[in-house]
Amino acid sequence: MTTALVTGANRGLGHHFAAELLARGATVYAAAREPASIDLPGARTLALDVTDPEAVAAAAELAGDVDLLVNNAGISTGSPLLGDLDGVRAEMDVNFWGTLSMVRAFAPVLAANGGGTIVNVASALSWFAAPGAGAYAVSKAANWNMSNALRLELAAQRTQVTSVHLGLADTDMARAIDGPKTDPAQVVRTVLDATAQGEIEVVVDAWSAMVKASLAEDPRAFYARFL
Template identity: 85%
Template sequence: MTTALVTGANRGIGRHLAKQLLERGATVYAAARRPETLDLPGARPVALDITDPDAVAAAAELAGDVDLLVNNAGISTGAQLLGDLDGVRAEMDVNFWGTLAMVRAFAPVLAANGGGAVVNVASALSWFAAPGAGAYAVSKAANWNMSNALRLELAGQGTQVTSVHLGLADTDMARGLDAPKTDPADVARMTLDAVEAGAFEVVVDDWSAMVKASLAQDPRAFYARFLPA
């Protein structure tokens, strides 16, 4: 039976991932910076800020039976690369460095428990940049290629690495944006099904599939929608 740790499990996609894992019979450590905000009967709450090395180390020691690590925690500050540098650093600290810190801490745990799997929740913005999301796009691009590199580095211990990519989900992060949004429950279901199937990537929606396909084309055509006529 799977034993999982899910970061950012108090809301949005993370909460649905933890909830569905519980429904599938897994033991779940539900991690959040404020564990008092967790509402997941049956889950084991964990106080965790993934940018705090001591907290990450403590989580790995506490959850020594984990064979599935779900790196869902992330932030979007709206920082631009030529704007607030503190915001840019904050995005990288959580979306890249914090996620990497979790994998580094839990890799020996996963190895001891048979290899297991890592899920990194990235974004369609791993593959493009958009106005108002410069720092986020850069951090998620780093997150995506981190998954590719980790897949190679962890192959020897039998650890699967799955990267998740989507446009907008109907969560707090996308509140106020007038655009089609995917039900976070569907994101969670597709992700867990993909992990069971051994998939390298989960491309959740048509927008993400289109963006990924555009990488093989002249970028001028894609970015024409964002640039002045």
């Protein structure tokens, strides 16, 4: 039976990850900064701020039976790179450093439990930048290539590292953004099914697939829509 820890489980994709894992029979540690905000009957709630090294270490000690780590916690401040540096740093602290901190703490746990799996929720914005999302795009680009590097570093202990890429999901984070949005429950089902099949990168929707394919083309054609 799978034992999973999901960060940012109080809302959005994290809530759907935890709920779907529970429905599939997993034991789930549902983690958030404010555990009282987690409404998931059957889950083991856990107070966790991924930017706090002591909290991360405590979580790894408490959840020593985990074999699936879902690094979902993330923020989007809307900060441009030439704007408020506090916003830029905040996004890197959560989306990159927080995720890496979780992996570093839980890698020995996963090794002790047979290798296990790490799911890092990145974005289609790992592969492009858009107005109003400069810091977010940079943090998710770092998150994506972090997954690639960790996959190599953790191969010897047989830990699967899967990177997840999607456009807009119908969650609180995307509430103010216009455009087609994917049902978050479907996103989660797609990711968990692909992860179970051993996929190391999950491209959830057609928009993300188009963006990834555009990397092989002249970037002027892609960025003409923004300039």
